[in-house]
Amino acid sequence: MFDTRRFALALVAFCFAIPCFSTDMSESSLRAADAEQMRIIVDGDAKAQAAFMHPNYILTGPSNRVLRKAVVVDMLAKGRMASDRFERVIEGTAITGNVGVVMGREVVQPATGSELGEKFDTRPLNRRFINVFIFENDRWYFLARQASVVDTTCK
Numbered sequence: 330m331f332d333t334r335r336f337a338l339a340l341v342a343f344c345f346a347i348p349c350f351s352t353d354m355s356e357s358s359l360r361a362a363d364a365e366q367m368r369i370i371v372d373g374d375a376k377a378q379a380a381f382m383h384p385n386y387i388l389t390g391p392s393n394r395v396l397r398k399a400v401v402v403d404m405l406a407k408g409r410m411a412s413d414r415f416e417r418v419i420e421g422t423a424i425t426g427n428v429g430v431v432m433g434r435e436v437v438q439p440a441t442g443s444e445l446g447e448k449f450d451t452r453p454l455n456r457r458f459i460n461v462f463i464f465e466n467d468r469w470y471f472l473a474r475q476a477s478v479v480d481t482t483c484k
Contacts, residue, residue: 352467356422359429362462362469363419371415375406383463383470391456391478392444404444412445414438414453427464428472434458435476454478 369378379402386398396404404410420433435456439445445454461473 354424354427354429354464354469356424359422359424359431359462359469360419362429362471363417363431363460366460366471367415367417370405370410371412373405373408373411375402378402378405381471383465383472386472388474388476390474390476391454392448408440408442409444411440411443412437413440413451417458429462429464429469431460431462432458449478 366381368374369381379398382398382402384398386401388396388401390396401410414436415438416436418433418435419431421430422432423430435458436453437445437456438453439449439451441451456476456478458474458476460471462469463472464470
């Protein structure tokens with residue numbers, strides 16, 4: 330027989346175990362939210378991306394265009410952001426008020442058919458990134474991102 334009370338308790342525990350639903354506004358929950366953002370991109374999970382992004386989400390990416398939430402979610406759903414490899418190293422975090430910032434470097438190998446694959450081919454790309462999150466309603470939302478391809482041949 331279905332135990333509604335046990336199910337409700339499990340659901341509450343599950344929501345608090347997921348980083349972006351955490352009521353704890355800390356560096357560890359911010360890092361967990363950033364890891365969830367990476368998981369969403371790697372998995373191509375457009376539904377989770379739409380829920381995780383703030384309504385005012387904005388992005389300046391390696392394609393050198395400013396994009397809003399609806400366009401980014403659509404691109405993810407259509408495989409236009411797909412990659413064969415994605416690694417991220419966080420070099421710094423900061424929380425000011427209810428805004429969290431994560432910065433660092435990434436190596437992304439665009440998949441064939443992705444927007445970056447068409448622009449840069451499918452070779453590994455070294456990038457610098459900034460992810461901005463906002464803590465509202467007891468959880469982190471993905472608010473903004475900037476990512477740039479960097480030339481590794483510089484001295």
